[in-house]
Amino acid sequence: MSSAVKIYDTTLRDGTQGEGISFSVTDKLLIAERLDQFGVDYIEGGFPGSNPRDITFFQEAQKLKLRHARLAAFGSTRRAGAKADEDPQLRTLLESGMPVTTIVGKTWTLHVTEILRTTLEENLAMIEDSARYLTAQGREVIHDAEHFFDGYKSDPDYALRTLAAALKGGAANLTLCDTNGGTLVDEFKDIVARVVREFGADKVGVHCHNDSGLGVALTLAGVAAGATLVQGTANGYGERVGNA
Numbered sequence: 001m002s003s004a005v006k007i008y009d010t011t012l013r014d015g016t017q018g019e020g021i022s023f024s025v026t027d028k029l030l031i032a033e034r035l036d037q038f039g040v041d042y043i044e045g046g047f048p049g050s051n052p053r054d055i056t057f058f059q060e061a062q063k064l065k066l067r068h069a070r071l072a073a074f075g076s077t078r079r080a081g082a083k084a085d086e087d088p089q090l091r092t093l094l095e096s097g098m099p100v101t102t103i104v105g106k107t108w109t110l111h112v113t114e115i116l117r118t119t120l121e122e123n124l125a126m127i128e129d130s131a132r133y134l135t136a137q138g139r140e141v142i143h144d145a146e147h148f149f150d151g152y153k154s155d156p157d158y159a160l161r162t163l164a165a166a167l168k169g170g171a172a173n174l175t176l177c178d179t180n181g182g183t184l185v186d187e188f189k190d191i192v193a194r195v196v197r198e199f200g201a202d203k204v205g206v207h208c209h210n211d212s213g214l215g216v217a218l219t220l221a222g223v224a225a226g227a228t229l230v231q232g233t234a235n236g237y238g239e240r241v242g243n244a
Contacts, residue, residue: 004228005223005227005228005229005230006041006042006205006228006229006230007039007040007041007042007229007230007232008040008041008042008044008072008142008175008205008229008230008231008232009035009040009042009043009044009069009231009232009233009234010044010074010207010231010232010233010238010243011031011035011233011234011237012028012031012032012043012044012045012046012057013044013045013046013047013074014044014231014233014237014238014239014243015233015234015237015238015243016046016237017238017239018237018238018239018242021237024053025053025056025057025060028045028046028057028061029057029060029061029064031234032045032061032064032066032069032071033064033066035069035234036064036066036067036068036069037067039068040068040069041068041069041070041229042069042070042071042072042100042142043066043069043070043071043072044071044072044073044074044102044231045057045058045061045071045072045073045074045096045098046058046073046074047073047074047075048073048074048075048092048093048095048096049075049088049089049092049093055092055096058071058073058096058097058098059097061098062097070099070100070140071098071099071100072098072099072100072101072102072142073093073096073098073100073101073102074101074102074103074104074144075089075090075092075093075101075102075103075104076089076103076104076105077103077104077105077106077126077127077129077130078090078126078129078130078133079126080116080117080118080122080123080126081118081122083129084129084130084132084133085133087130090130090133090134093134093139094134094137094139098139099139099140100139100140100141100142101134101139101140101141101142102141102142102143102144102175103130103131103134103141103142103143103144104144104146104177105123105126105127105130105143105144105145105146105162105166106123106146106147106151106162107145107146107147107148107151107152107158107159107162107163108146108147108148108150108151108154108155108159109151109154109155109158110154111146111147111151120158123162124161124162124165125165127143127162127165127166127169128165128166128168128169129169130169131143131165131166131168131169131170131171132168132169132170134170135169135170135171136170140172141166141169141170141171141172141173142171142172142173142175142205142229143163143166143167143171143173143174143175144175144177144207145159145162145163145166145174145175145176145177146177146179147177147179147180148176148177148178148179148191149176149177149178149182149183149187149188149191150179150180150182150183152191153187156194160195160198163195163198163199164199167199167203172203173203173204173205173229174195174199174203174204174205175204175205175206175207175229175231176191176192176195176204176205176206176207176222176227177206177207178206178207178208178209178218179207179209180209180211181208181209181210181211181212181214181215181240181241182211182212183212183214183218184212184214185214185217185218185221188218188221188222189221189222189224189225190225192204192206192221192222192225192226192227193225193226196225196226196227201226201227201228202228204226204227204228204229205227205228205229205230205231206218206219206222206223206227206229206230206231207230207231207243207244208222208231208232208243208244209238209239209240209241209242209243209244210236210238210241210242210243210244211240211241215232215236215242215243215244216244218244219232219244230244231243231244232244
């Protein structure tokens, strides 16, 4: 197992979902430069398909002279029933010009059938196709497994199949997201350890929210279980009560 743990900062995307937090394009550029100076490995700059400000940020970010960090654009898998190479949201990720694309995919069967309103098999295809398409365009793909811990507790076999689909499509990392922030430390560590055994420590990351006051504790438990990438934000900024 690799001893190096990579830091993936999402202050500029998930951090801005915190109440009262809004960064201008200039703010985001200055923060990105400072994060690079800190030695952060990845900087998630925003969601280019969601608002004009993030599109402008990515245009300007291409001019930054970062010494260490790789910039990431955030988005989701292709739509159900669509072709990856015709999906406008995936096209927007490519047009951002960023070397890393982070795509969020569903892992909880409830969300596949009730939110995406598609089949479990189609969701697997959406995950695999999206990763394969972006990888073929020369992007490093990080797969954010949304609601992974809730999905795993509901149907562990299917949750693991979603990760296998991302890996088959060429994803470089499988980040397990405790999106609701309700997982406790012992079960979190056990589930991460299971994923590490299944796919290898070098493929596994964690993304934790602080709803139970455990964001940092869960992140450390994930590393103890073998995860080699951690996502977090400066000052714990983030949606609801914040992130690790």
